[in-house]
Amino acid sequence: MAFSPRTWILLALLLLLAAVPPVADYFGQPFYLDLLRRVMIFAIAAVSLNLILGYGGMVSFGHAAYLGIGAYAVGILAHYGINNGWLQWSLAIVASALVAAAIGSISARTSGIYFIMITLAFTQMLYYLGISLEEYGGDDGMQLKVRSQFSGLIDLNDASAFYYLVLAILAAFLYLSRRLVNSRFGLVLQAARSNEARTRAIGFSPYPYRLAAFIISGAMCGVAGALLVNHTAYLTPEFMNWTRSGELMFMVILGGIATTSGPLLGAAALLLLEDVLQGWSVLPKWLHEHWQLYLGVILVLVVLFARRGLASLLPGNEHHD
Amino acid sequence: MNLVLIAEQTLNGLQLGVMLFLLAAGLTLVFGIMNLVNLAHGALYMVGAYLTTYFHQTTGSFALAVLLGLAGTLLVGIVTELVALRTLYERDHLDQVLATFGLILFFNELVAILWGRAAIYSTIPDYLSGHVQITAQLRYPLYRLVIIGIGLAVAVLLWWVVSRTRLGMLIRAGASNRAMVSALGINIRLLYTIVFGFGAALAGLAGLLSGPIYAVQPGMGELILIQVFVVIVIGGIGSIRGAFAGALIVGMVDTLGRAFLKPTLATVLSPTAADAAGPAMASMLIYLLMAVVLAFRPEGLFPSRS
Amino acid sequence: MHKPTATLMAVLIAAAFATTPAFAQQKVKIGFITTLSGPQGVIGNDMRNSVELALDHLGRKIGGLETELIYGDDQVKPDVGKQVAEEMLKKHQVNFVSGVIWSNVMLAVAPTVTQAGTFMIGTNAGPHQLAGEGCNELFFTTSWQNDQTPEAMGKYMQDAGLNDVYLMAPNYAAGKDMITGFKRYFKGKIVDEVYTRLGQTDYQAELSQLRSKSPKVVFVFYPGGMGIQFLKQYSEAGLRGQFPLYSVYTVDELSIPAVKHAALGQLETRYWSPDLKNPANQKFVGDYGKKYAGKLPSFYGAQSYDGMMLIDSAVRAVKGNLSDKKGMIAAMRKANFNSTRGKFTYNQNHFPIQNFYLLKAVAGPTPGGDPVMAIQKAVFTNHKDAYAKDCKMKW
Structure with a gap:
């Protein structure tokens, strides 16, 4: 298989990420492991969103819902003393897929602005549901006392083992989404995005393809939710807040919509930028305290002038249109 | 449940409905004509509330503050349109959602820089406070009646502008066929700016009316914005008629749900179950309503013609 | 790789991993986590102002050692709070983490900090999970356990023989806790x-x-912006004169400027008030006004000020030997510092045993100025929280 320059860069990026634990360890700075682990978890969520948003043209403004469902699946089982990770994560995937199927069956019938709004509304519903679930801490959320256990195969309390697991899942999902996009299924999906009428004319009804993509994407994001709750060791309905959905979209577009490496680049750029902007205590207080002002401006500028995202700075071209 | 209470709650629902309508009208106009999803509409609502409160404090006159606040929001809206939004009309919804999401962050933080993060003091002028005795048993706050009156007046005015004036004709034409309008020699850019400014002023009006009874603080627009989206989706995006119907439906359903859902559930469920389920269901009711409407009518109740 | 590039890379890497030496620490490092951005930043700002005032009063030296304070913004998100805490622990290697407004952020942050063997000095959130089974010898708080304040109001209303009470609160965990606390004493x-x-x-x-x-x-719990809207609408609906309103965490020095006369007559219970007469508090309130344009501090600020004083007392007791954690735990348990609330003791779960007062919003000293909270009477003296019995910690 001949790799394009972009693929090489992505592989190099993943290798670089793999080198972080020993380097951080050498410099006595394990914090960067946590930071990058969080970046990669959000990158996984962004990869899943990119699948429907980038390739499917379905602008989901409620993708944080599956982050929440995945997290709740793990958290609720743990609450009842079931710490088996295989079980927890399977439930996370199945539950997210089911919720995505329910939401998708209604919303995939709509398009454009209606799709945006209906996905937002469903996520708001789940958010309020989470808040009112008193048994699971309601708005306070609850602690994940024990991280998911994988029969001794991998210990999530070991920071670097957990790190490599997240990295492996990220790599697998990147590969999976790439395969999916280039499969017959992915081609129909992309065709339906660029021209629905023509897709119908050549004999494909877009609805089942869209719904399937929506479900796959939800299930993938559920995995990110299961990882996030293990990362934070804390479960909260705040994972489903609508601003999270906005942030996930921002990651996808900042990185480069409908590109393989985009979600990773976008998640890294946004979360690292946040960390830098708010940690800039060298700046006068009134300056670094208002980092959201700059973030807002950056967001507008990216959309207006750099809409192909960070991935377009990489050599080669992934766009075929 | 007595009749007076039902009447009072209906007025409450109507009041919430017209408030939502003021916001929804601008949003739906902008969407219908420019095809722009403007998440920052709530930010303009906030700007209206802040400017009016600020002018009320500095000039001491509520009426003057209302005029200055409206003019100020109109100006902020027009500047925003010229600087940032204008280039977004031809873009897809995704870009619009993101850029206007950025504008929300920007405006919230800007307001925090100018006026601080704490809520600022705003109050009803003396001549608008107090109550009106409607029937022997029913008395209702005057200020809320004023809101209902203004909201209904704006609805009539909008109907008149859209269906009876030249501007309205252009608006309707622009919504159904943009290229044709500009081919006929109409300055479409100017039309867009006017419509956007008009929508901003409506949002500002909602903001300035709500200032005295809600908390004027950064981020106040987002609390109400999502409900407004539910309104325009239920009503049919781009349709003023739909926005009006949607706003009244959402206002009523939300208010009556909050008021009567728990007591109604208590008649079928145990009191503890009703206590737990009532408030949770009341919070989700409007989203549920929206899902049901969309399941049967994916384009909303009153789809616009385009 | 060209040489300059290589050098640049080396510098960048070194900068990215810039560490302070972990050995021979002559310096106290405190990480203070609060909310600084967004609408809730107003609380965080008051807390930070009070921390800075405490440092001024201590001559910028905690326990006589050079002191570095690192502020972190949690954005009201538990996972961000946790990340900020990790950054403080692992990157800045702080000796104490302090602050935290929200219960959910605290529940994510506190275990992270204590599991790393570092002190967590809470200065607001007091969720019951950390007061009961989840108590920890490295966790102290200078605020209160969430239920204590509504318990005081329940007690007051019970003693006053009030009846036919209407209860209102937002539908979330803290709201339910407040009502539960209230009902523990109101029968x-x-x-x-x-x-x-x-x-x-x-x-x-x-x-x-x-x-x-x-x-x-009527008894309500409406914190922050919800309280402002509730009070305005309650007065506007003409209910103020009809049904006396009692509340907890609804009216404070941060919300009064936004509601002014709509707060007049409001009754609240609290462990602290700006008019509490003790030297430490008078110094705190007086100097706060001097330093910050005549503003009144809030209870959030008073607790944060106390947090720094508590840390100071501990570092002083071990003569600056920051590795003597046992010694510092023992010192903190004595609560041996001049608290803004007056003398108090620690319960075995490291939550204060303290007095609670009934406060009323009355017209301020300057005509036309904002109302102020004034103490009416003590409701509880040396009140313990209800969860300490579940804490297995032995002193």
């Missing part, structure tokens, strides 16, 4: 319990329901 008749949507802006529908049930008194 009279409750007309109805109403839970509203979290972040709700309009309460007119609920107020109409309230009027129709004609209770004798």
Whole structure:
């Protein structure tokens, strides 16, 4: 298989990420492991969103819902003393897929602005549901006392083992989404995005393809939710807040919509930028305290002038249109 | 449940409905004509509330503050349109959602820089406070009646502008066929700016009316914005008629749900179950309503013609 | 790789991993986590102002050592709070983490900090999980356990023989806790319990329901912006004169400027008030006004000020030997510092045993100025929280 320059860069990026634990360890700075682990978890969520948003043209403004469902699946089982990770994560995937199927069956019938709004509304519903679930801490959320256990195969309390697991899942999902996009299924999906009428004319009804993509994407994001709750060791309905959905979209577009490496680049750029902007205590207080002002401006500028995202700075071209 | 209470709650629902309508009208106009999803509409609502409160404090006159606040929001809206939004009309919804999401962050933080993060003091002028005795048993706050009156007046005015004036004709034409309008020699850019400014002023009006009874603080627009989206989706995006119907439906359903859902559930469920389920269901009711409407009518109740 | 590039890379890597030497620490490092951005930043700002004032009063030296304070913004998100805590622990290697406004952020942050063997000095959130089974010898708080304040109001209303009470709170965990705490001491008749949507802006529908049930008194919990809207609408609906309003965490020095006269007559219970007469508090309130344009501090600030004083007392007791954690735990348990609330002791779960007062919003000293909270009477003296019995910690 001949790799394009972009693929090489992505592989190099993943290798670089793999080198972080020993380097951080050498410099006595394990914090960067946590930071990058969080970046990669959000990158996984962004990869899943990119699948429907980038390739499917379905602008989901409620993708944080599956982050929440995945997290709740793990958290609720743990609450009842079931710490088996295989079980927890399977439930996370199945539950997210089911919720995505329910939401998708209604919303995939709509398009454009209606799709945006209906996905937002469903996520708001789940958010309020989470808040009112008193048994699971309601708005306070609850602690994940024990991280998911994988029969001794991998210990999530070991920071670097957990790190490599997240990295492996990220790599697998990147590969999976790439395969999916280039499969017959992915081609129909992309065709339906660029021209629905023509897709119908050549004999494909877009609805089942869209719904399937929506479900796959939800299930993938559920995995990110299961990882996030293990990362934070804390479960909260705040994972489903609508601003999270906005942030996930921002990651996808900042990185480069409908590109393989985009979600990773976008998640890294946004979360690292946040960390830098708010940690800039060298700046006068009134300056670094208002980092959201700059973030807002950056967001507008990216959309207006750099809409192909960070991935377009990489050599080669992934766009075929 | 007595009749007076039902009447009072209906007025409450109507009041919430017209408030939502003021916001929804601008949003739906902008969407219908420019095809722009403007998440920052709530930010303009906030700007209206802040400017009016600020002018009320500095000039001491509520009426003057209302005029200055409206003019100020109109100006902020027009500047925003010229600087940032204008280039977004031809873009897809995704870009619009993101850029206007950025504008929300920007405006919230800007307001925090100018006026601080704490809520600022705003109050009803003396001549608008107090109550009106409607029937022997029913008395209702005057200020809320004023809101209902203004909201209904704006609805009539909008109907008149859209269906009876030249501007309205252009608006309707622009919504159904943009290229044709500009081919006929109409300055479409100017039309867009006017419509956007008009929508901003409506949002500002909602903001300035709500200032005295809600908390004027950064981020106040987002609390109400999502409900407004539910309104325009239920009503049919781009349709003023739909926005009006949607706003009244959402206002009523939300208010009556909050008021009567728990007591109604208590008649079928145990009191503890009703206590737990009532408030949770009341919070989700409007989203549920929206899902049901969309399941049967994916384009909303009153789809616009385009 | 060209040489300059290589050098640049080396510099960049070194900068990215810039560490302070972990050995021979002559310096106290404190990480203070609060909310600095967004609408809730107003609370964080008051906390930070008070921390800075405490440092001024200590000559910028905690326990006589050079002191570095690192502020972190949690954005009201538990996972961000946890990340900030990790950064403080692992990158800055702080000796103490302090602050935290929200219960959910605290529940994510506190275990992270204590598991790393570092002190967590909470200065606001007091969730019951950390007071009961989840208590920890490295966790102390200078605030209160969430239930204590509504318990005081329940006690006051019970003692005053008030009946036919209407209860209202937002529908989330803290709201339920407040009502539970209230009912632990109030045994009279409750007309109805109403839970509203979290972040709700309009309460007119609920107020109409309230009027129709004609209770004798009303007890509510509406923190932050919700409180501002609730109070405005309560007065505007003309209910103020009709049904006396009692509350907890609804009216404070941060919300009064936004509601002014709509707060007049409001009754609250609290462990602290700006007019509490003790030297430490008078110094704190007086100097706060001098330093910050005549503003009054809030209880959030008082607790944060106390947090720094508590840390100072511990570092002083071990003569600056920051590795002597046992010694510092023992010192903190004595609560041996001049608290703004006056003398208090620690319960075995490291939550204060303290007095609670009934406060009333009365007209301020300057005509036309903002109302102020004034102490009416003590409701509880040396009040313990209800969860300490579940804490297995032995002193």
